[in-house]
Every structure is written in structure tokens, then in C-alpha cells.
Amino acid sequence: MGPLGSIAVGFVALVVLGALLAPIIAPYDPTIGSVTQRYQGPSMAHLLGTDQAGRDIFSRLLWGARSSLTGPLIVVVITAVFGTTLALTSVWWGGIVDSFMSRVLDLLFAFPNLLLAMLAIAVFGPSLTTAALALSIAYIPYTARVIRSTAMRERNLPYTRSPQLQGISGVTITTRHLLPNVAPLIVTGATINFGFAMIELAALSFLGLGVQPPQADWGLMVSNGQQSLLKGYPAESVLAGLCIVLTVAALGYIGERLGGRAAAGRKA
Amino acid sequence: MLDIRGLNLAIAGEHSSRQILNNVSITVDSGEAVGLVGESGSGKSMTLRSILRTEPRNARVTGSITLDGIDVLALRGEPLRLMRARDVSMIAQNPHAVLNPVLPIRQYLVEGMHDAQGLSVRSARLRAGELLEQVGIDHVDRVLGSYPHQLSGGMLQRVVIAGAIAGRPRLMLADEPTTALDVTTQAEVMAILDDCRRELGMAMLFVTHDLDLAAAICDRINVMKDGVVVETGAPEQLRDDPQHHYTRELMDSRPAGVIWTRTAGGAE
Numbered sequence: 001m002g003p004l005g006s007i008a009v010g011f012v013a014l015v016v017l018g019a020l021l022a023p024i025i026a027p028y029d030p031t032i033g034s035v036t037q038r039y040q041g042p043s044m045a046h047l048l049g050t051d052q053a054g055r056d057i058f059s060r061l062l063w064g065a066r067s068s069l070t071g072p073l074i075v076v077v078i079t080a081v082f083g084t085t086l087a088l089t090s091v092w093w094g095g096i097v098d099s100f101m102s103r104v105l106d107l108l109f110a111f112p113n114l115l116l117a118m119l120a121i122a123v124f125g126p127s128l129t130t131a132a133l134a135l136s137i138a139y140i141p142y143t144a145r146v147i148r149s150t151a152m153r154e155r156n157l158p159y160t161r162s163p164q165l166q167g168i169s170g171v172t173i174t175t176r177h178l179l180p181n182v183a184p185l186i187v188t189g190a191t192i193n194f195g196f197a198m199i200e201l202a203a204l205s206f207l208g209l210g211v212q213p214p215q216a217d218w219g220l221m222v223s224n225g226q227q228s229l230l231k232g233y234p235a236e237s238v239l240a241g242l243c244i245v246l247t248v249a250a251l252g253y254i255g256e257r258l259g260g261r262a263a264a265g266r267k268a
Numbered sequence: 269m270l271d272i273r274g275l276n277l278a279i280a281g282e283h284s285s286r287q288i289l290n291n292v293s294i295t296v297d298s299g300e301a302v303g304l305v306g307e308s309g310s311g312k313s314m315t316l317r318s319i320l321r322t323e324p325r326n327a328r329v330t331g332s333i334t335l336d337g338i339d340v341l342a343l344r345g346e347p348l349r350l351m352r353a354r355d356v357s358m359i360a361q362n363p364h365a366v367l368n369p370v371l372p373i374r375q376y377l378v379e380g381m382h383d384a385q386g387l388s389v390r391s392a393r394l395r396a397g398e399l400l401e402q403v404g405i406d407h408v409d410r411v412l413g414s415y416p417h418q419l420s421g422g423m424l425q426r427v428v429i430a431g432a433i434a435g436r437p438r439l440m441l442a443d444e445p446t447t448a449l450d451v452t453t454q455a456e457v458m459a460i461l462d463d464c465r466r467e468l469g470m471a472m473l474f475v476t477h478d479l480d481l482a483a484a485i486c487d488r489i490n491v492m493k494d495g496v497v498v499e500t501g502a503p504e505q506l507r508d509d510p511q512h513h514y515t516r517e518l519m520d521s522r523p524a525g526v527i528w529t530r531t532a533g534g535a536e
Contacts, residue, residue, distance in 0.1 A: 157365070158360065158362070158365035158366050159365060159366060159367060159368045159369065160368075161322070162358070162360060162366040163379070163380075164322075164352070165320055165322065165352055165357075165358045166352065166353065166357070166358075166380045166384050166431065167349050167350065167351070167352035167353020167354065167384035167385075167435075168353075168379060168380065168383045168384045169349065169383060169384075172379065172383045176368075176371070176375075176379065177368050177371075180368075180370050180371075181368070181370060
């Protein structure tokens with residue numbers, strides 16, 4: 001993966017570890033602050049200082065990693081499962097089924113992701129789950145389309161054709177032959193989608209439509225920090241924003257390398 | 269048993285259609301080996317594909333193909349799958365293309381027997397070993413655990429033959445099964461194919477461009493040119509008294525010094 005890849009993987013691992021161990025390593029409760037401790041600079045007591053409510057920023061970043069990671073994880077898992085199922089079904093049946101599915105996907109494409117998410121939130125109320133589910137639906141067409149095009153090519157290769165001549169059922173051919181051969185693509189797509197989902201979920205949290213205060217979330221922290229930013233205390237917004245940017249960049253880089261590797265393996 | 273009568277196949281183009289098969293009639297009786305000889309593009313493979321109903325989507329097929337009285341051209345869905353699973357098996361030219369590169373040999377054989385023929389996984393696993401012994405493979409366990417890229421073309425073609433005889437089909441279709449192999453392996457694979465066929469009493473439709481090869485193992489030979497069967501007869505008859513000038517040309521184009529021989533157990 002090269003040195004940059006190692007750094008990217010290392011950083012993501014660090015974020016995941018921080019999220020998992022937040023209850024143990026976070027020095028303070030992320031939701032409780034003290035008015036006397038407002039806008040503290042970095043110190044031994046508060047590694048990254050405190051926000052306008054006197055809450056420890058480092059603790060909030062650690063806890064925020066949890067919701068900032070689980071949200072995209074939900075999106076990615078749902079998208080991969082449904083997108084792949086749709087794509088493979090569509091490819092296997094072909095003909096009318098394929099045309100129908102393609103049109104339905106086109107229809108979903110027509111909605112901007114965030115708009116679809118806001119619509120769902122307007123109906124079901126703001127929460128991380130609602131936002132993640134809505135985004136999943138918006139992302140399914142992207143995944144399905146990419147997998148469909150590759151699966152379509154694989155479907156016409158002799159190794160998926162010949163089991164058919166042996167009288168092997170479509171379900172078996174799809175799950176045992178087609179699926180393993182598009183799996184690298186699914187993983188790559190999921191990695192890249194994770195980054196996109198993270199940004200969009202952060203945007204929803206920023207708008208107050210995702211994770212609700214006083215819970216810690218990176219997107220929410222960027223939004224909360226606005227007031228402080230104007231007063232000359234940029235730490236909260238900047239640090240949370242930095243966390244988002246670096247995680248997304250690292251994941252994007254990893255995804256790109258995985259994709260390149262899968263493509264190279266295909267050529268060999 | 270297999271009765272092809274007046275088979276026409278045309279592929280529709282944008283403006284005109286192209287006639288691939290023209291009034292092709294071929295019969296194969298139970299236990300009989302019938303050759304179908306012709307140059308590339310003569311329609312041999314398309315004839316085989318029609319029997320298994322894998323002709324291109326834009327092909328228009330008329331005439332009749334019956335297998336033990338069942339109208340093959342009318343088969344669809346489950347009955348078609350069962351025919352492919354139980355009655356007819358196919359050996360293709362290039363075994364490397366047929367086998368899924370990411371699955372070991374054991375999976376290939378077990379899947380065919382379990383999914384297509386309905387054997388339990390347990391007995392399919394046992395039978396996989398027996399089948400490989402039957403096609404003259406020594407280190408059965410090693411081969412069963414190998415991936416396609418780890419085996420030679422000759423070895424892989426034996427695996428494919430093992431898979432093809434697994435369901436004890438009544439008819440075996442062989443499409444240039446040794447063309448992709450080197451010369452010494454060709455003879456071995458051909459002998460194994462012939463032995464298995466005789467042992468199990470299967471009929472075979474053998475497609476090749478090699479008149480000598482067909483003569484060595486077939487009871488009757490059909491000579492095909494430009495989608496038309498120009499001559500049918502026993503190998504000796506074609507050798508001693510070719511009726512059609514194309515058969516004569518094929519005979520003359522053989523390398524000098526080749527002697528027509530029948531393998532052990534043949535008619536002579």
C-alpha cells in the first residue's frame with residue numbers, strides 16, 4: 001500500500017480504536033460541562049481545551065467518533081446488501097426485470113441525496129437512525145449500478161455460462177460464482193461510500209437533523225462551535241472538522257488503492 | 269435418441285439476417301459416437317448450442333430437435349434445467365475458461381452433483397474422488413484441493429470430463445475438447461473420453477475440425493460446410509468413397525502419412 005497507505009490505514013485504525021475505547025479512555029463525560037471551565041485552552045487537565053459549555057473537547061471527539069462512524073457503517077452495510085442483491089438479481093434475470101430495475105434506479109437517482117434524507121427526517125423526526133436509513137436508500141442506486149455493470153460482464157464469461165449448461169440453478173450460480181467475483185468491487189465501493197456518507201451525515205447533524213444535542217458528534221460539534229468561532233475560540237469546530245476531513249481522506253485513499261488492486265488482479 | 273431435423277438458424281442483424289445453419293439433420297442413436305466435422309465458422313458449435321438452448325438471443329431457430337421424443341426447442345425454465353442436469357452434458361474447448369478461477373476443483377464437482385443432480389453434499393464429496401480416479405487422475409486429494417490455475421490444461425479437461433460424466437447423462441456433447449491442449453495430452457484426454465463413454469454407454473456428438481480424430485473414435489461422421497451437412501457416413505466410407513468434393517478436400521488436406529485407426533474396442 002505504500003507509506004501513505006500505511007498512514008491512512010493507521011489513522012483509520014486509531015479513529016476506530018478511539019471510538020471503541022471512548023468509555024474507558026475519555027477523561028470526562030462528553031455531555032456534562034462546567035460553566036466555570038468555559039473556553040479553556042489546552043492543558044494537562046483538558047488536552048484539547050473545552051467548549052462554550054465547559055465540556056472537554058478531547059472527550060467529545062472520542063465519543064463523537066462513535067456516532068460519526070456508526071452512521072456511515074449503517075449506510076454502507078445496507079447499501080452493499082441491497083445494492084448487490086438488486087444488481088445481481090437484475091443481471092441474472094436480464095430482459096424485462098433488468099429494464100424495470102434500471103428505470104427504478106434512475107428514478108431514485110433523480111432525488112438529491114440530502115433532499116431525500118430531509119424528506120425522511122421531516123416524516124420520521126430527526127435522529128441518526130432516520131438519517132442513516134434515508135441516506136442508505138439514496139446510495140443504493142450508485143452501488144447497484146456499479147456492481148451491475150461488472151456483474152453483467154462476468155455473467156457472460158464462460159465460467160458463469162457453463163454451470164448453467166450443467167443444469168445448476170440461477171441462485172447457486174449467482175451466489176457462488178458471480179458474487180465472489182464482484183466481491184472486491186463491493187468492498188471498494190463500500191469504503192468510498194463510507195467517506196461520502198460520513199460527510200453527508202455530518203452535514204445533516206450540522207443542520208440539526210441527525211444526531212441530537214447534547215450527544216457528541218463531529219458534525220454537531222462543527223455546528224456547535226460556530227458561536228465560539230466568532231468569539232475567537234475556533235478549537236471545537238476546527239478539530240471536529242479536521243477529524244471528518246482526515247477520516248474521509250484516509251478512507252478515500254484506502255478505497256482507491258483497493259480498487260486499483262482489484263483491477264490489477266482482474267487483468268492478471 | 270437425439271434427432272435433429274431440418275434445423276435452420278438465422279441471426280438477425282440490423283438490416284439483414286445471416287443464415288448460420290441450413291436444413292441441418294443429424295441423428296445420434298443410444299450409445300453411438302457421431303462426429304460433426306467442418307472448418308471454423310461452418311456452424312458446428314452453433315448446432316451444439318442449439319441442442320443445449322444457448323443460442324444467441326437474437327437467433328431465430330426453426331426445424332426440430334428431439335431427445336428421446338421430447339421437443340428440446342420447446343423446453344424452458346425448470347424442464348430445460350433438468351435436461352441439462354440429467355440428460356445432456358457438455359465438454360467445451362477451453363477448460364480454463366469453464367472453471368471459476370476462485371473456487372477449488374472439489375467445489376466444481378460437488379456443486380454440479382449437489383445442486384444440479386440433487387446428491388447430498390456428503391455423497392457428492394465421496395463421488396468426486398471416485399470420478400477423478402475414473403478419468404485417470406492419481407493424486408485425487410491434491411487435485412480436489414487445487415485451484416484451476418494450479419493444474420495443467422490436460423488435467424483440467426479431465427476434471428471437466430469427470431464433471432460431465434457425473435450425472436451419467438445419456439448424451440455427451442464435446443466441442444473440440446482437445447484443441448486447446450498440447451499434442452501428447454490430446455491423445456490421453458481423447459482416450460479417457462472415449463473409455464468413459466463406452467464404459468457408461470453414453471452417446472456422444474463430437475465436434476471437431478480434425479477428420480482423423482473424428483474417424484478414430486466415431487461410428488458415423490457428418491461433414492459440415494457453411495451451415496449445411498454435405499455428407500454423412502461411416503469413417504471408412506468417407507475415406508474410401510467420399511461423395512462430396514468438400515469431403516475429398518478435407519481428406520487431401522490431412523498431413524501425409526496419417527493412418528486411420530480405431531482405438532481399442534472400436535468396430536474394426
